[in-house]
Amino acid sequence: MSQTITIDPVTRLEGHGKITIQLNGQGEVEDAHFHVTQVRGFEKFSEGRPFYEMPALMARICGICPVSHLIASAKACEAIMSVRIPHTAAQLRRMLNLAQMVQSHSLSFFYLSSPDLLLGMESDPKTRHIFGVVGARPELGRAGIGLRRFGQHIIELLGNKRIHPGWVIPGGVTEPLAQAKRDEILAMMPEAYSNIKLALDWYKQIAETFRPEIEVFANFPSLYMGLINEDESVEFTDGALRLIDAQGSIVEDGINATRFSEVIGEAVEPYSYTKFAYYKPLGYPEGSYRVGPLARLNIVKTMGTPLADVELAAFKQLANGPVQSSFYYHHARLVDMLYGIEKIEQILSDPLILDKHVRATAGVNRLEGAGQAEAPRGTLHHHYKVDENGLITWANLVIATGQNNNAMNKGVLQAARHYVKNGKFTEGILNRVEAVVRTFDPCLSCSTHAYGQMPLALTLLSPDGEVVDRLTRS
Amino acid sequence: MRGDDGVGPWLAEWAEDRFSSDLTVRVITSQQWTPELAEEIANTHSVVFIDCSIESAPGDVQISVVAPTPAAPGLATHHIGASELLALTQELYDSLPRTALQLTIGAGSTDLGDDFSSAVKAALPEACGLLEQAVNRLLDKKQSG
Numbered sequence: 001m002s003q004t005i006t007i008d009p010v011t012r013l014e015g016h017g018k019i020t021i022q023l024n025g026q027g028e029v030e031d032a033h034f035h036v037t038q039v040r041g042f043e044k045f046s047e048g049r050p051f052y053e054m055p056a057l058m059a060r061i062c063g064i065c066p067v068s069h070l071i072a073s074a075k076a077c078e079a080i081m082s083v084r085i086p087h088t089a090a091q092l093r094r095m096l097n098l099a100q101m102v103q104s105h106s107l108s109f110f111y112l113s114s115p116d117l118l119l120g121m122e123s124d125p126k127t128r129h130i131f132g133v134v135g136a137r138p139e140l141g142r143a144g145i146g147l148r149r150f151g152q153h154i155i156e157l158l159g160n161k162r163i164h165p166g167w168v169i170p171g172g173v174t175e176p177l178a179q180a181k182r183d184e185i186l187a188m189m190p191e192a193y194s195n196i197k198l199a200l201d202w203y204k205q206i207a208e209t210f211r212p213e214i215e216v217f218a219n220f221p222s223l224y225m226g227l228i229n230e231d232e233s234v235e236f237t238d239g240a241l242r243l244i245d246a247q248g249s250i251v252e253d254g255i256n257a258t259r260f261s262e263v264i265g266e267a268v269e270p271y272s273y274t275k276f277a278y279y280k281p282l283g284y285p286e287g288s289y290r291v292g293p294l295a296r297l298n299i300v301k302t303m304g305t306p307l308a309d310v311e312l313a314a315f316k317q318l319a320n321g322p323v324q325s326s327f328y329y330h331h332a333r334l335v336d337m338l339y340g341i342e343k344i345e346q347i348l349s350d351p352l353i354l355d356k357h358v359r360a361t362a363g364v365n366r367l368e369g370a371g372q373a374e375a376p377r378g379t380l381h382h383h384y385k386v387d388e389n390g391l392i393t394w395a396n397l398v399i400a401t402g403q404n405n406n407a408m409n410k411g412v413l414q415a416a417r418h419y420v421k422n423g424k425f426t427e428g429i430l431n432r433v434e435a436v437v438r439t440f441d442p443c444l445s446c447s448t449h450a451y452g453q454m455p456l457a458l459t460l461l462s463p464d465g466e467v468v469d470r471l472t473r474s
Numbered sequence: 475m476r477g478d479d480g481v482g483p484w485l486a487e488w489a490e491d492r493f494s495s496d497l498t499v500r501v502i503t504s505q506q507w508t509p510e511l512a513e514e515i516a517n518t519h520s521v522v523f524i525d526c527s528i529e530s531a532p533g534d535v536q537i538s539v540v541a542p543t544p545a546a547p548g549l550a551t552h553h554i555g556a557s558e559l560l561a562l563t564q565e566l567y568d569s570l571p572r573t574a575l576q577l578t579i580g581a582g583s584t585d586l587g588d589d590f591s592s593a594v595k596a597a598l599p600e601a602c603g604l605l606e607q608a609v610n611r612l613l614d615k616k617q618s619g
Contacts, residue, residue, distance in 0.1 A: 111509070130509060131544075131558075131561075131562060131565075134562060134565050134566055135565060138565060138566055141509075141565075141566055142566055142567075145509055145510050145512060145513060145566070146513070148509075148510050149510045149513065152510065
């Protein structure tokens with residue numbers, strides 16, 4: 001007799017999803033799926049719009065990482081325009097993208113995951129949230145809030161809005177950086193360094209207490225992909241993609257936006273609205289890969305900034321080759337943040353950073369263009385086709401969550417098989433299965449949010465629909 | 475985009491314009507109240523939260539004192555209430571504004587759209603008047619120490 005456990009909705013994620021766990025007659029886990037249950041349709045309703053509207057339209061996909069969509073979209077438009085943007089504009093965009101990464105990672109690490117890490121996977125769900133963290137370790141709460149404000153304030157200074165800034169446009173940015181704003185950002189640096197140091201020190205103290213979770217939280221070999229510079233340092237805004245295998249060998253290098261669709265395909269499964277990206281030469285699902293903080297640290301040789309390089313060296317000691325457990329996304333996220341803070345400081349010392357030339361102009365010079373950037377959660381790809389008047393005739397977006405989709409599903413299955421025994425489960429087990437998904441910090445097309453206020457129900461059903469067991473959270 | 479849900483940002487914009495010459499008044503417009511606001515609140519003399527309310531009757535304008543309340547179970551971190559935000563402020567920064575007020579307007583409709591319901595439109599003059607009065611009183615209180 002088979003049974004199904006459903007976790008719906010999954011909490012502390014960006015967006016709405018659910019998990020189902022299928023049990024066999026012996027009460028063992030036979031299969032498990034992570035379902036993305038919302039559909040958006042941005043690609044379809046952008047058809048007919050002028051291409052230069054695309055960055056502002058596409059940014060509305062997400063309230064957490066609108067900047068990455070702005071940048072990938074603007075780059076796709078610049079491919080259509082056949083322009084190369086001014087150096088200063090590229091540097092300012094890089095800084096904006098890094099600021100967004102810091103604020104988004106702060107949300108993921110401190111607000112969504114630190115309750116599990118600090119209070120424990122089995123702790124009372126009524127207090128397992130950021131307020132619980134603040135009550136137990138106020139300095140950690142302050143660090144998280146401080147880092148999020150650091151990123152948000154830079155976005156606000158540059159783009160004049162914390163969310164959905166319209167500053168990034170095809171050809172560059174709308175206005176140069178004022179000296180007063182540069183000085184204001186520089187003044188925030190010491191506190192940002194202090195906050196990220198506190199977080200890294202704390203994480204490294206507690207990480208090994210999660211050894212059982214490290215072993216079964218999406219801990220398997222896979223391919224990894226991310227943007228990298230020619231000097232093999234990490235890159236978030238330019239560069240080209242590198243794909244490595246589970247042993248760390250390079251499978252493909254120099255994948256620019258134009259080549260992306262030659263090597264990356266998208267599969268569809270009946271249980272999710274999110275597609276499953278894969279490396280075409282290996283086919284689906286063998287060609288599935290992971291993106292995001294873990295992948296970024298696995299593919300690079302250097303971060304390119306001194307403090308983050310020290311942390312990268314320590315991170316690489318975790319495994320002989322690529323670090324496989326998705327639990328380490330948390331660790332990699334903190335290293336990303338440290339890099340972001342250092343890199344922003346470096347960018348601000350660029351002698352041309354206050355230069356007034358920040359925009360190139362052109363019309364339609366190609367009928368197709370693609371752009372890519374690293375969103376906090378991983379690689380983001382925008383690809384557009386236009387007619388002679390510059391109106392969009394076709395658009396395709398490949399988002400990080402789609403590229404991690406197969407790994408998330410495999411991870412849920414791995415954890416469910418480990419924790420669910422004889423068809424029985426507890427709230428702590430439910431939380432661990434959710435926590436696997438949380439390590440990836442998926443963004444399920446999240447322009448609106450209501451997580452944490454929604455009820456969570458995990459139900460065990462017999463094949464005839466009879467409720468055998470139920471666990472609810474409200 | 476959600477009808478009367480936009481009345482908070484609208485009133486904030488009105489207040490920003492009304493008190494533009496007073497550098498001690500700072501207006502923060504936010505679609506959602508999030509924990510990051512705690513630091514700002516901790517460093518202020520007084521705070522007025524403005525929001526639409528789905529619990530009040532459409533167009534009903536109310537202003538009341540808010541006190542810190544510990545977080546409820548199942549708390550959201552993308553959006554928290556004024557009293558929870560005050561509790562977070564106190565816990566994190568060991569500091570609270572001397573006065574915390576909340577002004578609400580009962581929503582008539584939060585359907586998709588960028589226009590207010592007739593009930594909220596009719597209540598706007600009253601809301602602006604109450605807000606002006608409240609801020610002026612807080613400014614007087616601050617000056618008198």
